[in-house]
Amino acid sequence: MRIDHAPRSGLAFADLSVQTWAMLVAAYRELNARRLFWVALALNVLVILVIAAVGIDEEGISVLGYDLQIPGITSKLFPPADFYKLMIENLGVGIWLAWLSTILALLSTSSMFPDLASGGVDTMLSKPIGRARLFLTTFACGLLFSTLQVLSFSLMAFLLLGIRAGAWEPGVFVAVPLVAALFSYLFCVQAVVGFITRSAVASVIVTLLFWILVFVIDLGESITLFQRTASRIEREMVQARMDTMKGDAGRESAQKLLTEADVRLERWALANDIALGIKTFLPKTSETAQLTRRALAISAGIGQPADGEQEMRVDENGILQRTRANRRRVEAEVRKELDKRTVTWVVGSSLAFEAVVLAVGLAYFRRRDY
């Protein structure tokens, strides 16, 4: 059989799609050949089964039909739909998909770019495909692992919510792009390091270290935001106390407390601004995972101060007393602050980081001879 080779001045969309599809199919076959992919898929099922095994009704919580006798936690406090959403968000997305499954995905895809750089690159470059497209398509193929995992998880979570809680919640599928995006923030680092060093081990180690760095900075930002919020509330309360004072009695000491509160607020605000500034340029892995909470619309009183706990107190030094109510109130305020951060900021700035890293990798690839 002879092929009609018409001279080409460029490549048509149909040509590009033939190559892209072939690379995606090959990537799927590669995943299929790896046990880790199937192990992760089995663990997906296990996580869903664990969540499904937990039940909640007016009596309390049960596991596989056995009551756990935990006082107060009933379907009156947590409607079943919110209960399962909470479990899916915290256990399913927060721990399993955002951490464990992501690590498995990183391990499973760690050899893709070292393999491209060391073994297959000359064969691929001799085909009518540009370096940029080869690099970016290989990157997209690497996202396949995570996407397939989270897609299967979301589908099972959707069925779980519908069957166990009667809530057919399409919002769970928001986890698919979000978790894929989260994985892509890390995978871009792994891809570029793997491509440059040609070592899968080095790429995994550097990526995990980078993830720890991101986590530490995120933690620092969370702590400083918490302290900043607490300081702001303290100042407001001291100010409110001052406003209610009649005459000059105690006004001087109150003014001193206010000044001290201002200093504390200023200090924490500066620390938080610095941490947030650094964080802005880095991928926001935790916040991206937490975006699923917004999509799942968990708002039924979870995390809010319980009745009778609304009143906040500051001690004689103007410091918030370490009461549960105070902590919950500050946490609620922090959450409000975090919710003000738009999806565009959280995902957009993370994708901007990813774009910069990929651009570095691409520049390296385009200049290099093999």
Place this chain on the structure above:
Amino acid sequence: MVATAQAPVPPATGALAIELADVTKTYAGKVQALRGVEMHVRRGEIFGLLGPNGAGKSTLVKIMTTIVRATTARGTILGAPVGHRPTLARVGYLPEHHRFPQYLTGRQCVEFFGAMNLLRRAARRARTEEMLEVVGMRAWADRRVGTYSKGMQQRTGLAAALVNDPELVILDEPTDGVDPVGRSEIRDLLLRMRDEGRTVFLNSHLLGEVELVCDRVAIMLKGRVEVQGTLAELTQASRRWRVAFEGAPPASIAGFGRALPLPGGLRHAVELADGELARVQALIDLLRAEGCAIVGVSETRESLEELFLRLVRDVDGRAAAVGAANINNTMREAR
């Protein structure tokens, strides 16, 4: 700079599959791999590229296939400028140390490269089956490439290089790791490709192999094409007449040259330069007069191996100039 044996005029551009001029490559660290390569490969011929290790052969092949970017390059591949990516869909390439995806079966692997060469599904499948049959891999096509022997991987690589029905096939050591029967089959395949009108560019260390199949050859030394042309053109200068006779060499033939002893008895031979036919007759008459029996008169010329060795040693007057170890290795492999 090209120093062809008789400086033949290159054919018109349309008749050339590869036309290269002023191809240079300087790697980081000022390592000059290519120093102005000029090369012409005609359409429909088998062209052999020879040279010791480090001569720049692989760099040149990689420039033609866009794997390495030239520092400077003029010329065309299949009529398009060097580096024109869409033209690569008409080129088949088998790299020397290829590593195909180990998780794919042979069939999937060939199909994958068909797709990368822009073949649509139906054509890709048909060509894959055809090429697997041609290279004798159809029976093992559903096994993973990772389980293949070196020879089987090489055959699969050939199928992958040919799946797009290329007009130009660039093969880098295609018989590497292949057993003698397989080598013979690959040689037949190369000849068949030429008969089908394809251009075959063969980069090989194996001089004997190149000599058997190539219409024209180029020998690269130290980043330049030292000579290129047909074997007859390249060895024209070395053409000689050999007069073999039986008996002790008489002193009277000293004026014709030294009599070289031949293996297996009392036979000797005298070699005379091409164009000395009259002297050949005179030598024969003299030998007969001296009572020697003429056992043969033949035309001889350098073998490709002898030519190669001579050129390599001529470059700087010593083999070490291009890496004695490399040359010796090359010659060993050639034998």
